[in-house]
Amino acid sequence: MTEVRTVGVVGLGAMGAGIAQLCVEAGLETIGREVTAELGETAKGRIAHFLARKVEKGQLDGQERNAAVERLRLTTELSDLAGCDVVIEAIVEELGAKLELFGELDWIVAPDAMLATNTSALSVTEIAAATTRPERVVGMHFFNPAPLMPLVEIVRAELTADEPFERAYALGERLGKTPIRCHDTPGFVVNRVLIPLLNDCIRVLDEARVSPEDLDAALKHGAGWPMGPCTLVDLVGIDVHVHASEALYEKLREPRMAPPPRLVRMLQAGKLGRKTGEGFYRYD
Numbered sequence: 429m430t431e432v433r434t435v436g437v438v439g440l441g442a443m444g445a446g447i448a449q450l451c452v453e454a455g456l457e458t459i460g461r462e463v464t465a466e467l468g469e470t471a472k473g474r475i476a477h478f479l480a481r482k483v484e485k486g487q488l489d490g491q492e493r494n495a496a497v498e499r500l501r502l503t504t505e506l507s508d509l510a511g512c513d514v515v516i517e518a519i520v521e522e523l524g525a526k527l528e529l530f531g532e533l534d535w536i537v538a539p540d541a542m543l544a545t546n547t548s549a550l551s552v553t554e555i556a557a558a559t560t561r562p563e564r565v566v567g568m569h570f571f572n573p574a575p576l577m578p579l580v581e582i583v584r585a586e587l588t589a590d591e592p593f594e595r596a597y598a599l600g601e602r603l604g605k606t607p608i609r610c611h612d613t614p615g616f617v618v619n620r621v622l623i624p625l626l627n628d629c630i631r632v633l634d635e636a637r638v639s640p641e642d643l644d645a646a647l648k649h650g651a652g653w654p655m656g657p658c659t660l661v662d663l664v665g666i667d668v669h670v671h672a673s674e675a676l677y678e679k680l681r682e683p684r685m686a687p688p689p690r691l692v693r694m695l696q697a698g699k700l701g702r703k704t705g706e707g708f709y710r711y712d
């Protein structure tokens with residue numbers, strides 16, 4: 429298997445910046461592509477800040493931190509990714525934008541390069557079909573925040589070949605993650621299980637007329653959850669959870685996947701959880 433030396437990360441938003449941070453910390457030369465130089469610089473500033481905090485906490489040596497930050501090169505030109513062994517895409521969750529990007533990458537990177545998408549809810553197989561080499565496309569589904577969440581789902585699309593699939597798995601390990609192998613089905617593994625489960629929890633709020641505090645206590649102390657469902661949905665963001673529920677419902681047509689009306693009302697009222705200061709709980 430080809431050793432990965434240079435990684436391209438396309439899109440340096442919440443997920444892409446976290447993935448780029450993992451890459452530079454793992455000693456990989458990394459090229460980050462954003463749509464404007466300013467967005468790239470902002471992301472690099474955030475990465476430098478997080479790594480400085482690790483130095484303060486004694487988790488990283490100052491020199492290592494500087495070397496890691498220097499390993500990230502920024503560009504707005506996709507053609508600068510030509511020499512990458514792997515490109516990980518983390519742009520907006522819109523099929524059209526991803527198809528266009530993969531179509532362009534197909535002409536830019538070497539024939540044996542591996543292309544990965546961090547999509548949460550789109551079909552990796554459909555994205556791969558935008559290229560002339562669908563066998564070299566995989567899903568690498570990181571969790572938010574990528575530097576802290578240990579799991580990465582390595583997703584085999586319909587036509588993915590063994591070598592790029594295992595290259596993605598090995599890269600996940602090299603980035604210090606716990607990778608798992610799965611196939612390209614809606615929600616992959618965690619979201620397929622967690623989204624309907626959380627939706628059930630929210631419906632129980634109304635059915636059993638239980639308070640958010642008591643529901644959280646029930647799942648923590650009766651089922652060993654590390655945090656209650658209302659706390660978790662507030663943390664994830666009501667908007668992100670409703671969007672993921674709608675995407676799964678659209679594909680699977682199972683009523684449990686549909687967002688509960690209570691969450692839709694919260695979304696409409698702008699109560700998005702921690703990020704807006706109010707969801708099931710208030711955050712001051």
Ligand SMILES: NC(=O)c1ccc[n+]([C@@H]2O[C@H](COP(=O)([O-])OP(=O)(O)OC[C@H]3O[C@@H](n4cnc5c(N)ncnc54)[C@H](O)[C@@H]3O)[C@@H](O)[C@H]2O)c1
Pocket residue numbers: 438439440441442443444461462463467517518519520521522525529546547548549569570571572668
């Ligand atoms: N946020 C999460 O919890 C989460 C978790 C797992 C996976 N994901 C997936 O990761 C992807 C990114 O999500 P996010 O939350 O980081 O979004 P985000 O909006 O924070 O970041 C997306 C970034 O991509 C940039 N961008 C858009 N088009 C681009 C292009 N053609 N080239 C380069 N950059 C481009 C935007 O400027 C933006 O900075 C999505 O597919 C999402 O479904 C998100």
